[in-house]
Amino acid sequence: MRGLGLDAPPISSRYSTPRGWIPHRGFFIFYFGGWVENMVENLKDCSVPWKMSWDQLEALCRTERLYCQQLGVKRANGNEFDVEFLCDYKRTKEEEFYLVKWEGFPESDNTWEPKRNLKCPKLMKQFHLDLDQKLRRHKKCGIPKKLDKEVSSFLVQKAKVRKRLQRWEAHLNRTRNHPGRIFVTNEVDLEGPPKNFTYINNYKVGQGIVLDEMAVGCECKSCLEEPINGCCPGASLHRMAYNDRGQVRLRAGQPIYECNSRCSCFPDCPNRVVQKGIQFDLCIFKTENGRGWGVRTLQRIKKNTFIMEYVGEIITTDEAERRGHVYDRQGSTYLFDLDYVEDVYTVDAAHQGNISHFVNHSCNPNLQVFNVFIDNIDERLPRIALFSTRSIRAGEELTFDYKMQIDPVDTESTKMDSSFSVAGLAGSPKKRIRVECRCGSDSCRKYLF
Structure with a gap:
């Protein structure tokens, strides 16, 4: 490791010391050979601070043509570097070249490389898709021999946004507690992840609000086939919500009572659906018609199937009214009134929520809202579950009606016959703010509120 000095981390055959330290074992052998064999035993517990990251150390080994099994740097791949993204393109009569941003290196180290030297077919395909998109917008046909600065700048920005x-x-998938995976894509513009948004899996209870937990549970051995006293729904004078396939069979507006943590039934009980979380792979994507982000399913979904909960911060209606004024000035809000029995609480998913935060409105939606009660007995605080109203194709966008029904503009509320309401994109519906609808359905009402 010529020219590195004694501060450089050693290439060691073993790493058994605490994190952040590297042993000297093998260090002197690497530098000085066998004349210090007697020193090795004495220095086997000696250690020095690790002043480089693993990525930096790996890159250094490749640069200095040193090989280390622990770092995966071998003779076969010692000269290989990872391509982070492609920045520019040019071609001659004989060959094509790409300007490469190398993983772990600053942009000042970007280099032009011939196509034959690159082994990144996915990045190359994505580069040309982005390039074609940009050229089409400029109404240009064919790839020029050399890209102008505006085009190459766009390609770099696009690659950075994609990263x-x-x-x-990756963060969303580390945070989620449900089986369904989350994917994110933006093939429309250069907007990156939303700012000031935290992904949560359950309600976050606001200050001064207390959830009343269930004190009892059912004693059924088979809640669907042999319910005792009607199981949990029967205890609340309601009927079972699901069939044996987990599909909801209640009319919209009727509440769902699931088995809770005090019930004696097993986790695979057919009356435990919403609490199992999102089961489908979903994709957050940027819409092309100015509706911001949206959500599409990546799998086929059957009719009356649970999709997701509407999750956010539970606040009082007074606090919701205050926040609504702020959201009105911003042009959007995510306030969902919980008025199953009385209008006391609201769910605010503006800055804390799950994937439902990104679900758009439609006047002809494929999702329907249901009140759900599981471990909380306070009917003023139902969980909000979204179920499919019909079969949904893979790749189709998921939507629900922010207004629930068509009401006169001067109405005091936007309630269904179930007393549900949504304070959608315009804040409080009492403000009578007219918000243009862009759902594009044949039955579009033209305005959300």
């Missing part, structure tokens, strides 16, 4: 979205996607 940020990939990191956000």
